[in-house]
Amino acid sequence: MDEQPLPLEPGPARVLVVEDEPKLAALLADYLRAAGHAPECVGDGRDALQAWIDRRHDLVLLDLMLPGLDGLSLCRQLRTLTSVPIVMLTARTDEADRLTGLELGADDYIAKTPFSPREVMARVKAVLRRSRATQRPVATAWPLLVDEQGWRAAWQGRALNLTPNEFRLLRLLASQRGRVYTRSQLLELLQGDAGATTERAVDAHVKNLRRKLEQAGAGSERIRSVYGVGYSYDD
Ligand code: CA
Numbered sequence: 001m002d003e004q005p006l007p008l009e010p011g012p013a014r015v016l017v018v019e020d021e022p023k024l025a026a027l028l029a030d031y032l033r034a035a036g037h038a039p040e041c042v043g044d045g046r047d048a049l050q051a052w053i054d055r056r057h058d059l060v061l062l063d064l065m066l067p068g069l070d071g072l073s074l075c076r077q078l079r080t081l082t083s084v085p086i087v088m089l090t091a092r093t094d095e096a097d098r099l100t101g102l103e104l105g106a107d108d109y110i111a112k113t114p115f116s117p118r119e120v121m122a123r124v125k126a127v128l129r130r131s132r133a134t135q136r137p138v139a140t141a142w143p144l145l146v147d148e149q150g151w152r153a154a155w156q157g158r159a160l161n162l163t164p165n166e167f168r169l170l171r172l173l174a175s176q177r178g179r180v181y182t183r184s185q186l187l188e189l190l191q192g193d194a195g196a197t198t199e200r201a202v203d204a205h206v207k208n209l210r211r212k213l214e215q216a217g218a219g220s221e222r223i224r225s226v227y228g229v230g231y232s233y234d235d
Helices: 022-034 045-055 071-081 095-103 117-134 164-175 182-189 201-214
Strands: 012-017 038-042 059-063 086-090 108-113 144-147 152-155 221-225 230-235
Touching: 012 022, 012 045, 012 144, 022 038, 022 117, 038 230, 045 059, 045 071, 059 071, 071 086, 071 095, 071 164, 095 144, 095 201, 108 117, 144 164, 152 164, 164 182, 164 201, 182 201, 182 230, 201 221, 201 230
Parallel strands: 012 038, 012 059, 059 086, 086 108
Antiparallel strands: 144 152, 221 230
16 A cells, blocks of 8 residues: 555544434534535435535435435445545434444444434544545455446456446446355345336346446456356455
């Protein structure tokens, strides 16, 4: 890794606060502003996903229990898009929940009982500092380049010209080489596509993705079908 000088303080961050209890959201926003950050509060999981896609916040403070899309699902979906730091908040103190949250890619996990905004701010600061020291895109290894900021992908420097859904699929598959993702996991990624209501839609997008990879010279074996399960990616 390149040596980067570490700033003493993480500096101002744009923070997406996903919390459906207005009083709690307002309290968190006050503390964030007092610490110099710029909070945006959203009370619904689906709105939160769209808000992040539109505005690419620096950190997500995420309540577990939400209307629309629950915190764990939102966390999983965000992780297919980005390595943005995610701090989870929950009223539940179950160890299993904590582990699920961290497995799904949350960077930290805080119980709301007893609720301490100071503790939340301390974790936000620690997570921001850590993420700014190590920030890197999800998958940029040669020969496949996945540029998540630019929504572009290339094989050995040749652009793949993917649709958004193809890009989402490739980004997830390539995020862990060799790991098999089920069709239903992949189906969750497909958005804004009237035809994407069945797992067959996944097969159709994967077929197009394979064709584009092949046209770029990657061969037809990059995306492997696992019969009755789903797909995996390998360089
Ligand atoms: Ca809640």
